[in-house]
Amino acid sequence: MWITQVPAEKPAFTEVGNPQTPVQLSRDPVKLLIWAVLISGVIWIAWSIVDTLLIFSLASLMAYLLAPAAYWFSRKKIPFIKKNLPWGISVFLAYLLAIGGISLIVFLIAPGVAAQTQSLISASPGYWKNIEDSFGKLRIWYHRLHISPLVQSSLKQYGAKAIEKISPAVSSFAAGLAGGIFKVFSALIIFLLAILVSLYILLDLENIKSYFFELFPGDWKTDTKNLSREVGHVVGGFIRGNIILSFVVAAASYIGLLILNLFGIHFHYALLAALVAGLMYPIPFLGFWIPRLLAPIVAFFQPGGWTAVISVFAVLTGIGLAVDYWLSPKILGGNVGISPLMVLLVVFAGGELLGIWGLLLAIPAAAILRLLFIYLRKRVTI
Numbered sequence: 001m002w003i004t005q006v007p008a009e010k011p012a013f014t015e016v017g018n019p020q021t022p023v024q025l026s027r028d029p030v031k032l033l034i035w036a037v038l039i040s041g042v043i044w045i046a047w048s049i050v051d052t053l054l055i056f057s058l059a060s061l062m063a064y065l066l067a068p069a070a071y072w073f074s075r076k077k078i079p080f081i082k083k084n085l086p087w088g089i090s091v092f093l094a095y096l097l098a099i100g101g102i103s104l105i106v107f108l109i110a111p112g113v114a115a116q117t118q119s120l121i122s123a124s125p126g127y128w129k130n131i132e133d134s135f136g137k138l139r140i141w142y143h144r145l146h147i148s149p150l151v152q153s154s155l156k157q158y159g160a161k162a163i164e165k166i167s168p169a170v171s172s173f174a175a176g177l178a179g180g181i182f183k184v185f186s187a188l189i190i191f192l193l194a195i196l197v198s199l200y201i202l203l204d205l206e207n208i209k210s211y212f213f214e215l216f217p218g219d220w221k222t223d224t225k226n227l228s229r230e231v232g233h234v235v236g237g238f239i240r241g242n243i244i245l246s247f248v249v250a251a252a253s254y255i256g257l258l259i260l261n262l263f264g265i266h267f268h269y270a271l272l273a274a275l276v277a278g279l280m281y282p283i284p285f286l287g288f289w290i291p292r293l294l295a296p297i298v299a300f301f302q303p304g305g306w307t308a309v310i311s312v313f314a315v316l317t318g319i320g321l322a323v324d325y326w327l328s329p330k331i332l333g334g335n336v337g338i339s340p341l342m343v344l345l346v347v348f349a350g351g352e353l354l355g356i357w358g359l360l361l362a363i364p365a366a367a368i369l370r371l372l373f374i375y376l377r378k379r380v381t382i
């Protein structure tokens with residue numbers, strides 16, 4: 001997506017029942033210092049176990065997304081016995097449904113993606129040859145200009161300095177690529193662990209909710225339950241909406257690139273480009289531009305030249321903009337006041353701190369923090 005804001009069709013926080021008197025924090029400097037030390041200690045501990053918190057955050061989101069399916073199964077009657085399905089079996093069926101759906105999608109697209117990936121890897125030496133030929137033509141054109149020796153000497157000097165600066169960057173990119181592969185493997189391990197933890201969360205969901213609300217004083221429970229519902233509405237709507245939009249972007253991109261064949265423009269990696277566009281859609285800004293820059297670059301080295309480049313870019317960009325400005329508002333709804341600039345800030349900060357998971361979870365985390373701030377502002381006075 002270009003920059004999609006977080007949905008909220010209702011006010012960010014509304015009290016139910018009689019308004020409660022805000023809590024007055026103590027103005028005793030010693031108590032305030034103790035609270036500051038305690039909060040700093042909690043932040044330090046959280047930062048020390050960031051991977052564990054990440055796993056449990058992902059697991060909680062998975063459990064939240066699968067809970068409706070589990071509740072649906074739990075309301076079904078067992079034939080002949082006329083009793084509802086046990087909660088454990090309902091949870092198992094919800095996971096079976098999710099895994100089955102994902103497996104079916106992978107089964108349908110994996111062969112095509114694998115074939116196009118292999119084709120792209122096999123064709124890459126030819127692409128490099130085309131790049132070398134292009135530079136060769138530039139050198140021939142350069143020598144035909146009959147530039148004076150003084151200008152040639154200056155150009156060579158600047159060229160040497162540029163190469164000197166670029167070489168470390170290329171080496172860093174290669175090292176970063178190897179590190180990126182390791183990060184992808186680590187992200188996969190975190191994802192698998194989160195699935196396992198989400199199973200335990202969903203199996204014991206009612207007890208966990210009860211224990212959580214018991215942590216708060218009696219006069220705070222109503223507000224806390226309202227806040228939890230609001231967080232679920234915002235985050236759940238955002239995640240479910242982006243899953244739907246990702247499927248739409250991937251399918252529409254694939255169909256659009258196939259339609260180019262009717263006009264004599266044959267882009268050989270339509271499925272691969274559509275998959276990348278769909279998977280990256282939930283990442284603001286980067287998810288919009290990276291697929292729309294990489295695919296035209298690949299198209300440049302295929303038959304069609306600049307016509308193929310412009311056509312592929314136009315199709316992917318047109319679909320992305322149509323989804324962002326027409327379909328996204330209908331599916332995601334309104335917003336909770338996270339400005340586009342703040343979206344970019346939290347996405348880049350999340351990516352720097354937590355890598356790919358930070359990019360994906362930055363906006364929901366920012367929405368939750370905003371709701372917490374509104375809640376505390378209404379409930380606590382200094």
